[in-house]
Amino acid sequence: MARKKRSSVNALTQLFNRNGVKMVLGLVATGSFAFAFGQEKIQQFVSSATPSNSACLDQFYRDVPPYLMKESLNKHSYPLCFNGFNVMYSGVSKTPLWVAEALTPTRLSQKIPREDSFHEETRVNTSHRALLSDYRASGYDRGHMAPNADMPTKVSQFDSFSLANMVPQAPKNNQQVWRELEEATRAIVTKQKLDVYLVTGPVFASKKLKTIGKGVIVPTATYKAVYIPKTGAAGAYYAPNDNSLQVKVVSICYLEEQLSINLFPQLSEEQKRNTYQLPLKATAVKANKPIEYANWDAESQCAEDVENSKLQAMQKQFSRSGGSTTDTAQTKPNAGAVVDANTQDAIVKQLIESLLQYILQLLK
Incomplete structure (x- = not known):
């Protein structure tokens, strides 16, 4: 039983080594990008939504x-x-x-x-x-x-x-x-x-x-x-x-x-x-x-x-x-100090589009 468990772990490790590193790196990079992009975009919209x-x-x-x-x-x-x-x-x-x-x-x-x-x-x-x-x-x-x-x-x-x-x-x-x-x-x-x-x-x-x-x-x-x-x-x-x-x-x-x-x-x-x-x-x-x-x-x-x-x-x-x-x-x-639903939708839309483009680049 112990041998079977070890062989299963080894197989998973090999599979992970082949494909998982790219996946993890991609997810980490995507997450970092999403955070940075989201912060930037939200700040951009909040600061400029109110002239x-x-x-x-x-x-x-x-x-x-x-x-x-x-x-x-x-x-x-x-x-x-x-x-x-x-x-x-x-x-x-x-x-x-x-x-x-x-x-x-x-x-x-x-x-x-x-x-x-x-x-x-x-x-x-x-x-x-x-x-x-x-x-x-x-x-x-x-x-x-x-x-x-x-x-x-x-x-x-x-x-x-x-x-x-x-x-x-x-x-x-x-x-x-x-x-x-x-x-x-x-x-x-x-x-x-x-x-x-x-x-x-x-x-x-x-x-x-x-x-x-x-x-x-x-x-x-x-x-x-x-x-x-x-x-x-x-x-x-x-x-x-x-x-x-x-x-x-x-x-x-x-x-x-x-x-x-x-x-x-x-x-x-x-x-x-x-x-x-x-x-x-x-x-x-x-x-x-x-x-x-x-x-x-x-x-x-x-x-x-x-x-x-x-x-x-x-x-x-x-x-x-x-x-x-x-x-x-x-x-x-102070109504203008709040980002309304329409502007939030615009932020989300741009965020999703940019993330999709970024993920496609990673997969290439």
Whole structure:
């Protein structure tokens, strides 16, 4: 019996010597890698999941957010600070009212591959939140207002897929017209080496508005207001939210009248009435050819000036880490300091993918 036991042990030892060392080393290496990678990634996400106060305000021209001029627009509104852009979200329309971002040559020099991660915004109260199910089989795309291609990091890219950054967009409007306008604004930055401030969002210009899902309102049009400080060029794209492929360039004052929003409070009325020939495609942007002046809008009603105290109060809303809501009962102090479920999912997903790649390399 003792001999049998010894021979069994010897056999196992030989088998282990042939294959086990590699397995153990692989497991040890994988475990060490998992720990190190996990620590690094979690720290990365925790530190960057909450944008700093200055980073939030940097997305606005002269650090001043757009201002809602109608009290009704403020109902169930949520000022949300994301990595790389800011949103004024409406719990009434379940879409953003505006999305602001600052594009710079440095920002757009950092390119990352697209990784879709559409998700619901957990900082918004459940009853006001757009749901993934709202868009399914609706006939409308989940249209980014701050586009994924503007994002220089994994964290900002993940943020851009929040439904708080989306509107129901007609497929051709989203996939052709809007894509080309987004490419054109990036071309201004990259080809002409200019900083560009953008405010993008939906227009609700009909008495009877269509909804999808559980109350997500479909906009009648989408807009993108543009201001280039170095040259003074200003104007806005305005595109019907249908498959007509139509788009026009209007003044910022024209938009402000339609929206009841002061899009750039730090600009004068004269600056907002000046309208430039904004490019409709990236190919129209030339490195050494400034955007030409188009016309003066003498007819539209510009938004009224806003008191400094009100602008400062709005700045404070966006300097709160992680965003806030004007429904004070739902405001969560230090909410941004906690990594929410969506971000945790992103960490786990990246961790698993990297581990699998590492294990495959070991097996080779």
